[in-house]
Amino acid sequence: MFSKLSDKLVETFKRLSKRGKLTKSEIHEATRQLRRILLDADVNYKVAKQFCKTVEQKAQAFLENPPLDPGKVFKNLVQNELTILLGTTALPINFSSKRSFTVILLAGLQGSGKTTTAAKIANLLRSRGRKPLLVACDTYRPAATQQLEILASKIDVPCFKEGDNPLRRAKNSLKFASSHGLDVIILDTAGRLSIDEQLMDELNKIKAETEPEESIFVADSMAGQQILSVADQFNKSIGLTGAILTKMDGDARGGAALSIREATSVPIKFIGTGESIEQIEEFHPDRISSRILGEGDLLSLAEKASSAIDAKEAKKTIKKLEKSSFGFDDFLKQLEMINKMGSFSGILKMIPGASKFASQISEEDYNKQLKTIKSMIQSMTPEERKNWKIIKGSRKRRIALGSGRKVEDVNRLLKQFKESMKIMGNMKKQRGIGGLGRMFSGKFN
Numbered sequence: 001m002f003s004k005l006s007d008k009l010v011e012t013f014k015r016l017s018k019r020g021k022l023t024k025s026e027i028h029e030a031t032r033q034l035r036r037i038l039l040d041a042d043v044n045y046k047v048a049k050q051f052c053k054t055v056e057q058k059a060q061a062f063l064e065n066p067p068l069d070p071g072k073v074f075k076n077l078v079q080n081e082l083t084i085l086l087g088t089t090a091l092p093i094n095f096s097s098k099r100s101f102t103v104i105l106l107a108g109l110q111g112s113g114k115t116t117t118a119a120k121i122a123n124l125l126r127s128r129g130r131k132p133l134l135v136a137c138d139t140y141r142p143a144a145t146q147q148l149e150i151l152a153s154k155i156d157v158p159c160f161k162e163g164d165n166p167l168r169r170a171k172n173s174l175k176f177a178s179s180h181g182l183d184v185i186i187l188d189t190a191g192r193l194s195i196d197e198q199l200m201d202e203l204n205k206i207k208a209e210t211e212p213e214e215s216i217f218v219a220d221s222m223a224g225q226q227i228l229s230v231a232d233q234f235n236k237s238i239g240l241t242g243a244i245l246t247k248m249d250g251d252a253r254g255g256a257a258l259s260i261r262e263a264t265s266v267p268i269k270f271i272g273t274g275e276s277i278e279q280i281e282e283f284h285p286d287r288i289s290s291r292i293l294g295e296g297d298l299l300s301l302a303e304k305a306s307s308a309i310d311a312k313e314a315k316k317t318i319k320k321l322e323k324s325s326f327g328f329d330d331f332l333k334q335l336e337m338i339n340k341m342g343s344f345s346g347i348l349k350m351i352p353g354a355s356k357f358a359s360q361i362s363e364e365d366y367n368k369q370l371k372t373i374k375s376m377i378q379s380m381t382p383e384e385r386k387n388w389k390i391i392k393g394s395r396k397r398r399i400a401l402g403s404g405r406k407v408e409d410v411n412r413l414l415k416q417f418k419e420s421m422k423i424m425g426n427m428k429k430q431r432g433i434g435g436l437g438r439m440f441s442g443k444f445n
């Protein structure tokens with residue numbers, strides 16, 4: 001997400017820092033570069049122009065008292081303006097205080113990710129103690145209801161499909177939720193290839209019938225600039241309370257998505273960062289701008305961790321680390337938790353200072369190393385997995401043979417394991433699992 005944009009910005013600030021002085025022409029040159037970088041990232045032209053104008057004006061205020069590190073000043077300015085551009089503060093879901101349930105209507109073009117996102121939101125809200133109901137309001141595409149049903153059963157959330165048209169289903173779902181004690185109703189509607197009156201008419205009828213607290217536009221961030229005009233039209237026709245940007249994990253330059261708030265005034269509520277159910281994040285403008293400027297985002301990482309990590313398991317791990325009885329079997333469990341948090345490079349990008357490694361360790365390399373490490377652990381006996389200290393001489397040879405590796409590889413695995421134990425031991429007060437990263441620092445050829 002935004003990796004190119006991020007790299008180029010960081011480079012511009014570095015260059016400015018090296019110059020060591022801030023003059024009118026330096027500011028002008030830097031904002032010119034900034035504009036080019038934003039346009040390259042597909043930020044809307046008007047939005048980029050206004051953004052750079054503001055940054056240039058604010059930077060000029062520093063001319064009277066030139067700062068020691070102009071790059072840093074410029075970076076802070078850009079970061080602040082970026083946060084404002086993205087909406088300043090996070091806007092969480094607005095839950096009803098009047099009814100026993102809250103209705104969330106999801107709308108958008110075909111294939112934008114509505115159905116997937118409906119399930120992701122249901123899963124997220126359920127993990128926070130809500131009782132969601134997913135409602136299949138797409139009766140046009142034969143497999144649409146089934147798609148939502150499959151996702152719903154995966155996350156163990158009820159899926160409602162009573163009624164032969166979208167409006168009836170939406171209407172019936174309110175009664176069903178009331179009588180079953182469900183408190184969030186998520187309406188997954190049908191998409192169209194482009195905006196048409198019939199679609200808007202149907203959405204307006206559903207809205208009138210269900211009075212949703214949230215009417216959210218689901219935007220495919222890979223679709224580029226067109227999402228701005230589509231969002232604008234949805235907003236004008238049905239009135240939106242927010243937008244969700246899906247597929248932010250893709251190669252798309254992402255700038256169009258970043259412009260949506262400024263160009264349409266519709267606040268961004270969530271971003272989708274992958275195909276699996278857990279890959280959704282609440283949108284926090286300050287955290288995203290921090291991530292774009294290469295500063296990492298520990299808060300979001302901590303939230304991801306808390307939803308992926310089983311608190312009981314985490315406590316057990318800390319105890320084991322304290323008693324130095326953490327073994328390879330525990331290590332495998334930790335890896336599973338990390339996998340639940342998303343891609344390895346995605347996690348690295350959220351750690352301040354580690355984002356530069358994200359581009360050094362490719363997802364492919366990571367997966368390859370993971371496979372090698374797993375194959376060696378799988379060749380260990382249960383006893384060895386519990387107590388790695390007994391792995392010596394002939395045991396090492398057996399493990400190497402069993403996994404098709406060399407004894408040096410087993411030695412390396414043990415060495416890395418020992419080092420990561422040390423790091424984790426030091427981090428245990430912060431309950432860190434970061435030490436596991438050490439396991440992937442040396443390559444197995």
Ligand SMILES: Nc1nc2c(ncn2[C@@H]2O[C@H](COP(=O)(O)OP(=O)(O)OP(=O)(O)O)[C@@H](O)[C@H]2O)c(=O)[nH]1
Nearest residue numbers: 110111112113114115116191246247272273274275
């Ligand atoms: N990589 C990635 N893929 C996503 C994300 N969200 C959705 N997808 C994929 O996008 C495709 C379309 O998703 P759906 O949820 O079926 O989209 P939809 O808007 O319901 O589509 P229609 O009902 O046909 O209008 C699927 O292959 C999803 O797995 C995301 O955040 N990242």
Ligand SMILES: [Mg+2]
Nearest residue numbers: 114115138144
């Ligand atoms: Mg769908």
